[in-house]
Amino acid sequence: MLVQRPRGTSDILPATIGAWRQIEDVVRRTFAEYHYAEIRTPMFEHTELFARGVGETTDIVEKEMYTFEDRGGRSLTLRPEGTAGVIRAYVENKLYGQPGIAKLFYLGPMFRYEKPQKGRERQFHQYGCEVLGSDSPALDAEVVALHVYQLQEVGVQGATAVLNSVGCPVCRPRHREQMLARLLPVKDQLCSDCQNRLERNPLRIFDCKNERCQRLLVEAGAPTILESLCADCEAHFAAVRRYLEALGVPYRTDAHLVRGLDYYTRTAWEIKVEGFGTLGGGGRYNALVRELGGPETPGVGFGTGMERILLVLAEQGGTSPAVRRDLDVYVAVADEQADVYAMQVLKTLREAGVRADRDYQGRSVKAQFKAADREGARLAVVVGSSEQAEQQVTVKDLVSGEQSTIPLSELVAAVQKLEEASV
Ligand SMILES: [Zn+2]
Ligand SMILES: [Zn+2]
Incomplete structure (x- = not known):
């Protein structure tokens, strides 16, 4: 019997990885522009961390955590969100002892036992940030502005x-x-x-x-x-709004917005997309670091689900990223005697940063050229025993059909020249 993937999980296949990579690239670039550094914390933590750090009365802690006992009898939980782990790491590694404020970002899978639906998985992916060490309303505004800016850059x-x-x-x-x-009377x-x-x-409520x-x-x-x-x-909130207006960040206030997490103080926000709903949220949490055993340290941050972004992009008639060619050169082996030589040619190309591959199924030269086309290669390099004897290769431009035989030592330069010409 076929073992299937668990409910609420997805296989991200090569055909869709481009869309994920595009978001990840934008996220990393924009965090760098705002001077944030990446932090990677464990996928699981002691259950107590989330009980204390997310809040006992939240849906996440009450209903949605993947909690298990390990073989040593400890209660562990797959991280349901990013903030608690980052704050724990900040405290445990005494990052508060470093000068200035800490501007941290993360990106990776999170886990919640929820009813799976479109754009909501049990293993889902989030990016987010935490800034620790300042209560300045300028920082709240910067983080909100960054949150919106990243989504705009991604194409939302x-x-x-x-x-x-x-x-x-x-x-x-x-x-x-x-x-x-x-409310007590009712x-x-x-x-x-x-x-x-x-x-x-x-x-x-x-x-x-x-x-x-x-x-x-x-x-x-x-x-x-x-x-x-x-x-x-009131003064803090007014200042946050003044900065946002000066920065031209699209926003409105909603006195009913609370956010599901217990730890927020002062600024809290969600990003809304017309006709779609919520696309991530964030807020200030001035008591959380102390709650998790660190010194009194104000913080502010947000988290955004990547599956939700992909859903919005698809619904908005998507700027789905163009299919990228993922192969530059296909090495065709003309006869069996040249097989070892073909491997040497591949090694030469790859070490020069050229994306190269070959046939491993013993196919005819004709079938190899077909494969080169299918894989999107710009060039084919044909090697046979005569080429090997002379330490040469035959380079064929798969677009123009032109071909020439050149010394192996000139191959990389020739490939690079043709690649430049085709850009
Ligand atoms: Zn109710
Ligand atoms: Zn107050």
Whole structure:
């Protein structure tokens, strides 16, 4: 019986790898432009890290983690998001001891046990960044601007940042009291999730998809967090918006935007694409580093799912990347005696940076030329025993049909000259 891949996973085949590589290349280039350095953390961590770092009351931790016990009896979890691992690494490696702020980015697979649907897999891919060491609103604006800019560079049209401030340890408890006062009398009319949230993190009721919960919020006159900000948070949020306006970043504010994660303070955002929905989100998290055992350090970051980007690109009538030729030269072996010589010719080409391949199935010369065409090679290099005896090769231009026999020592230069001419 055929063993199939697990539900919610995908094989990324050679035919689609170009689209992935294009996104990855843009992501790496743009992070470099903004002076971010890459960090790679383990694919699995101690379960406790996510419980503490993502938040016990989040859907991710409550329902979606791939948690297992290893042979040593430890509880481990496949990373469901990128931030907790990066912050743990920042603390564990004492990166806070280095001068300046840390601007880190990551890219790789994440794992969540969710109902698989279009653009949402159980093993999915995210890129994102974390900036640690400054509370400056200029940094919030830079990170939001970068988030939008990258999507634009990748080819997504109409990406807009939807922005809110979720307050701080001064205004959040005050807001919580007001929420409780308004909603406790109607608690039993809330959905069961929101009844839990009311005790643990009432702000997240604004995040509920249940219409009755949203109606109750209005009827009870529950204030939004944006209406309840302290003076410092209000000034910070105003500054973030001023920078975004100066930078021409498309954005709007939404007082109901909460984000699913417990750890955000002040700026929180999602990127929306008209007619599509959400394409990643981020926020500031000034208590997270301390929560994970480090010194008091403000941070801000975002994460974006790459499967979702590919879906948007496809739906927007995609700038799907042109098929790239992946072979320059096909070495055709004219007779068996020249087989070892053919391998030497290949080695010469490859060491000079020329992408080269040959036939390994004992096919006729005619079939080899056909293969060269199919693989998209620009040139064929024919080697037989007569070429070998003279340390020569026959170079055939597969477009013009011209061919000539030249010394092997001149092959690389000849190939490079023809490649340049064909660009
Ligand atoms: Zn505040
Ligand atoms: Zn609800």
